[in-house]
Structure formats: structure tokens, C-alpha cells
Amino acid sequence: MMNTHAQSAWEAITILDEAADLLTALRLYDGRTSRDSFAEKQAILNRARERLDSVRVLA
16 A cells, blocks of 8 residues: 555656646647637646646645
8 A cells, every 4th residue: 555645646647647648639639729629728727737736735
């Protein structure tokens, strides 16, 4: 079983890996410039920030 710091670090790594995947998806999606696509990108980035904030609280 991992200790709290190791678990928090692992969660942070997982979130960063997810964020990298999201950024790749955003780059592929970047060809669209409609207001809807901007809102989608903003929502994705906000979810990533919330996940990172939750890990900071755990650390």
C-alpha cells in the first residue's frame, strides 16, 4: 500500500498524463473556431484544473 505522499504523487502523475492526452486532443480539435469549440476546450481545461487542485489538497 502506498503512503499518502506517494499516492498523491501517483494521482498527480495520472492527472498530468490525462492533461497531456487532453492537450493532444485539443490540438487536433483546434481546427474548429466556433464559440462551442471554445466552450468545450474551456470545460476540459477547467476539469483538469479541478483535478489538480484536489491532488494539491491531498498532498
